[in-house]
Amino acid sequence: MINAVRGNTVEAVCGRILQDLKDGKLRSGERLVAHALADRYRVSRTPVREALLKLEKEGFVTGTANAGFEPRRLTLEELCELYELRELLEGFAVEKLTERGCPPELIRELKRLCNLRRTWHANGNDEDGARVDQQFHQLICDSCGSPLIQKVLRSHLELSVIFNANPNFLSLLNAPRDVDGEHELIIAAMEAGKSKLARKHMAAHIANARKCFEKALRRRQRLNAKNDGDES
DSSP states (O other): OOOOOHHHHHHHHHHHHHHHHHTTSSOTTOOBOHHHHHHHHTSOHHHHHHHHHHHHHTTSEEEETTTEEEEOOOOHHHHHHHHHHHHHHHHHHHHHHHHHOOOHHHHHHHHHHHHHHHHHHHTTOHHHHHHHHHHHHHHHHHHSSOHHHHHHHHHHHHHHHHHHTSHHHHHHHTSSOOHHHHHHHHHHHHHTTOHHHHHHHHHHHHHHHHHHHHHHHHHHHHHHHHHHHHHO
């Protein structure tokens, strides 16, 4: 049950909905009905409706007249664009963080997350591996020291995590690539105080994920073109 004053209740409900989207408990195509969510979170319907309207403005859910809301369906084209933005934003964030100097405890935590992700992936647990991967990137965002960067980047991180929870998109990201090795290159540059190199490795890391989506997009476009040709 969420116990809070009105404004805080709306924020708390937003947080719960976002977390359920990340965890795959609320999936694409599923209707988000105010009374059902109110029962789920044990709050009144009013803050749920306000939370859904807020999440619609932020791009996490889609509202349809007389049909309520549902999780937003992101296209492959939009995912590619989202990752292009992340390349710029996260590269900038890690550069600024490294310039300021990375505390030893931050480096230790990033290494711990890197090792934890490697363990989950080795055990075939891709969902927990993806969750730890998000924590790695979120920690860098939260530590960069710029409230403006954090505000902009947090929204993009939330969006990519939620849509990567889609099993179809998650399978694309699990194409053979050394994600943990890429993380280690970023950490090593941060630990050595090489801000430009940290930015380069971060941008390359996210670009490699983007290329997985672009490859799938090109494959789909070729298939569509073939089908259109067969019909003509």
